[in-house]
Amino acid sequence: MTASSTALTLRDPWALVPSLGNLDAYISAVNRLPMLTPEEESTYARRLREHGDLDAAGRLVMSHLRLVVSISRQYLGYGLPQGDLIQEGNVGLMKAVKRFDPDQGVRLVSYAMHWIKAEIHEYILKNWRMVKLATTKAQRKLFFNLRSMKQAFKGDASAADSHRASLSAAEIERVAEELNVKPAEVVEMETRMAGGDVALEPSGSDDGEEAFAPIAYLADDRDEPTRVIESRRRDHLAGDGLLQALEVLDARSRRIVEERWLKVNDDASGGMTLHELAAEYGVSAERIRQIEVAAMKKMRKAMEAVAA
Structure with a gap:
């Protein structure tokens, strides 16, 4: 680093870090x-603790940004963007800089490592899957160790x-x-990690007639208020x-309406036909049909009045 860039860094600790751009930069x-x-x-830690000196805090943070980059590389296997990590x-x-006590005899690099990993762990647990896989201490321990241990077992296993x-x-x-941890917790975490996210809604590209997402059979709308009202x-x-409606006829x-639409005999043959009713009343089958159509119109109006 040149003398000019060093001087610039001492005046403004954020000057060398690009505000926007790619991760490599x-x-x-x-x-x-x-x-x-x-x-x-x-010195900077005491200035921050005793006087709330934000410039001192910035210098402590800036000098350890490379530590964060180094630690983030350890978690690239989870498929999350390194920039987010x-x-x-x-x-x-x-958080570590804010809580750091220089009188404890520990360097900030050692103290900050725990805080950096804790934040990255929390981010991975929240974003690796739509549903958080680990909540208890034992589950978190399994989540961050089970995959590497399985790989070790696989390396020790025979070709068969x-x-x-x-x-x-x-x-x-x-x-x-x-x-x-308990063996049952190992089995449960292995099952969780082996599974994958399932979209409730069908994907935009799958718009065929065969598209059938879980939302179609998981939703229970029997007690949905509007459906309850409609059913009643x-x-x-x-x-x-x-x-x-029948009273108005x-x-x-x-x-005629009861025989044609509302009567069901034991033999499932239904009511009388147009011709049977025509013979009974001494009129044509077409006349029976006309009476039926007029009766249905009257009933429809009556039922609309009831529904209103």
Whole structure:
């Protein structure tokens, strides 16, 4: 680093870090920032603790940004953007700087490591899946160790067993013993990590007739208020409403409607036909049909009045 850039950094600790741009430029910039000597670190930490000096806090943070970048590389296997991991790690670094006590005899790099990892862990747990996989201490321990231990077991396995994805009973006991958790918790976490997210809604590209997402069968709308009201109204119309609509008809029209639409015999043959009714009343089948159509119109108006 040149003398001019060093002087610029001393005046403004954020000057060398690009505000926008690609990740490589950021990493290159933070790796050029000067490290603090133990004396400088102690001085800045005391200025922050005793006087709330934000410039001192900035210098402590800036000198350890490369630590966050280094730690973030350890978590690239989870498939999350390194830029996001660095961002969360920087939050942990700032928390560490705020709580750092130089009189404890520990360098900030050692103290901050815990805070940086804690923030990155929390980010991974929240974003690796839509549903958070680990909430208890034992689950978190398993989440961040189970995959690496499974890889170790796979490396130790024979060629015949190398295709095996799940843990054997002996391996489950070994993981539980090493991590001081219950075997049942190992099995549960392995099952959680082996599963994947399932979209409730169908994807935009899958718009064919066969598209059938879980939302179609998971939703239970039987107690949805509007459906309850509709169901009650439909039951009322099918019962009392229908009886009131039949009351507006004369005897002949009512009997025609009942025989044609409302009567079901034991043999499932239904009511009388147009010709049978025509023979009974001494008119043509077409006349019976006309009476039926007129009766249905009257009933429809009556039922609309009931529904209103």
